[in-house]
Amino acid sequence: MKKKIAIIGAGIAGLAAGCYGQMNGYETEIFEMHCIPGGLCTAWERKGYTFDGCIHWLMGANPDSMFYESWKEVGALEGKEFVNHEYIVQIENPSGEKLILYTDIHQLEKHLLELSPTDERIIKELADAVRKFKDIRLASKDPDLMKYFGITVGDFVQRFNSSFLREALLSFAPREYKAFSLIFQLAVYNNRDACWPVGGSLEFARRIEKRYLELGGKIQYQAKVEEIIIKDHRAMGIKLADGTTCESDFVISAIDGYTTIFRILKGKYIDDEIQTLYKNSKTSKTSIQISLGIDCDLSDQPYFVNTLLETPLRIGNNECNQVLIRNYCYDKTLCPSGKSVVTTLIYTDFEYWNELYKDQKAYGLEKKKAAKQFIEIFEKRFPKAKGKIEVIDVATPVTYARYTNVWQGSYCGWMFPAGKIPTTLPGFAGFYMAGQWTQPTGGLPTALMTGKGSIMRVCMEDGKAFRTCME
Ligand SMILES: Cc1cc2nc3c(=O)[nH]c(=O)nc-3n(C[C@H](O)[C@H](O)[C@H](O)COP(=O)(O)OP(=O)(O)OC[C@H]3O[C@@H](n4cnc5c(N)ncnc54)[C@H](O)[C@@H]3O)c2cc1C
Structure with a gap:
């Protein structure tokens, strides 16, 4: 009988762990609290416009890249078209100077x-x-x-x-x-190793989900894991919010590290190093994303502009002196022909938005205010689009936390980790962690490689040679 691995989370790390688990002859099952795969690697649709919430630069689609083989193994590159840009961003200051x-x-x-x-x-x-x-x-x-x-x-x-x-x-x-x-x-x-996958982030994640299912893996959506079943300090399965349980030989947590260690495991398996890491480290920045659906074709306009401001904007409780405007005209799949998708990401503070979220009216007003300020700058820089915005969408750091449980809305994990990052926990057997919280600076390649690494560790514990295809 095959040994079973229960995987928590269908983000890129969880999906990758699932694929490699199947390739290595395990029976795997992924439990995901959301109703779609991808976690932070996502997009959402509003009135015919697809607003992408993740990939700006994907590393690994170039055959010379160190991540290429692994992306290929999990099916992420199959049948996909990639765009390599001519320039990264066009930086403009108020005096009219421009660096491309x-x-x-x-x-x-x-x-x-x-x-x-x-x-x-x-x-x-x-x-x-x-x-x-x-x-x-x-x-x-x-x-x-x-x-x-x-x-x-x-x-x-x-x-x-x-x-x-x-x-x-x-x-x-x-x-x-x-x-x-x-x-x-x-x-x-x-090196042409930072591209855009046509179709966007969710579509990219769905490719890996497809590969996982083809390999015989199972996914349960809307299945929030609340407990890890433990016997004699060994992980023996998971328990969902609705009380359902699933027994397994190994558990891989591919979700937020803080949630895993301090909420699900209630801080039972920690040492000083882990405590210091979670207490003293700096996590990556978080942002507010404002997305616009525009009834106007902006394909003759620059696709990425950073406008340096004369007078800083106040978004939430932060001042910002630059506004990035991303025009997705290079991907025709994101909106109907003749229309355009534009977004901005502005760094902001998780605690501020989290506090505001408790007062839904104030939270809604602050989101509207942020959108209004962005639109003023956008319409000034892209006058062609003036008065043609038909959809406005605002995601805050709380949105990231609500949809993926990510700690402090920090969607790239650690920035400056104060210590060694664990992939296992002291005194706890049969349990591994994967994902952006297990390696500094996060990102999709990290999620992929740590998902793969978690199965390598399972194989090692199990005395099996790790392999990357089905035999
Ligand atoms: C705006 C933005 C831009 C980015 N740009 C880039 C970029 O250009 N290039 C790049 O490489 N990376 C980028 N990233 C970072 C990248 O998206 C993440 O580092 C990566 O997706 C993390 O993957 P993960 O699998 O480790 O975690 P996650 O994506 O957080 O996946 C965890 C999954 O677990 C689920 N989950 C959580 N708790 C539970 C529970 N209790 N039970 C069941 N399921 C649970 C969540 O719903 C989620 O699906 C960006 C992210 C954002 C948000």
């Missing part, structure tokens, strides 16, 4: 030199570092690239003479981040 952050580093270098010839030395240094960065595994062993771990983006950018280039680059990569992260981002685009 081309994905091709030669083109970007030329453009930067045109904008600021006196910055030739630092521009060449940046371009050379980006050209050298072929793969994170090689880059992390290369002293010429590792030196950028020793300085921040702020330190690096300070060396530019052009105040506009300083301002523009800081709007792309936060000042306090390591300079390595700026080079990494530019390199990933230059």
Whole structure:
């Protein structure tokens, strides 16, 4: 008889764990509280418009990428079309200066030199570092690239003479981040490993769900796990909110780490390291997403603009001095022909929105206010769309938490983890964790690889050789 694995969560990590579990001869069942797969990798439809809530850059669709084989194994790339952009973003300031952050580093270098010839030395240094960065595994062993771990983006950018280039680059990569992260981002685009999957995030997740079901996996939707069944400090199955139980030989939790450790397991299996991690670490930022459905074709307009503001906006309890406008004109599947989808993501504070949510009227008003402010800026930059907005949708950090349980609405997991991140818990057998909370900086490749890793660990415990296809 096959051994059974109960997997909590049908986000990308849970789906990946499911696929690899099936490939390795286990009977797996995924329990997902929502009614769709994908978790944070999602999209939603409003009056014929699809508003995408996740992917801006997907790593791994390029055959040279270290994630390519794994995405292929879980069926994510099958029959999919991908868009590689010509530029990452167009950064514009109120004085009319414009930096086009081309994905091709030669083109970007030329453009930067045109904008600021006196910055030739630092521009060449940046371009050379980006050209050298072929793969994170090689880059992390290369002293010429590792030196950028020793300085921040702020330190690096300070060396530019052009105040506009300083301002523009800081709007792309936060000042306090390591300079390595700026080079990494530019390199990933230059290596054509940061693309958009046509159809969007939910459609992408559905591909993996399809593969999982084809492999014989089972998923229960609207099945919220409230308890892990424990016998002699070993995970023996799960219990759902409606009281149903499912016995298993192993349990993999592919959901939010805080929920797993402190809510479901009630802090029973922790040590000082885990406590410190969850108490002192910085989680990734969270945002408000404003999405617009527009009765106007914006395909002749730029697809991604960052407008630097003269007067900062106040969204929630934060001031923001830049507004990103993403025009999804490169994907015709997201709305009827002749129409357009536009979104913005603005960093904000989870606690503020969580508190406001208790007063539904005030929460609704604040969402409306945020949308109004964004629309003013959007219509000024894209006058063609003025008066043609027919759908407005606002998702706040509370929305992420409500739909996926994600701790503090932090949709990329840890930013600066204060300690080792666990994938198992002390004194608790038969139990593994996967997903963005088990590796720093989160993201879809992390979800994929940690889902895969959780099955490798199960195989190891079980004395089996791990494999990546059915035999
Ligand atoms: C706005 C935004 C932009 C992003 N942009 C990118 C990008 O461009 N590139 C990139 O790589 N990544 C991006 N990400 C991050 C990426 O989406 C996440 O890091 C990744 O999807 C996390 O996957 P996961 O499987 O670890 O967790 P999740 O997606 O959180 O999945 C967990 C699943 O578990 C379910 N669940 C939770 N609690 C329970 C319970 N008790 N019982 C049953 N089910 C439960 C949830 O409903 C969810 O489906 C973005 C995210 C957002 C929101």
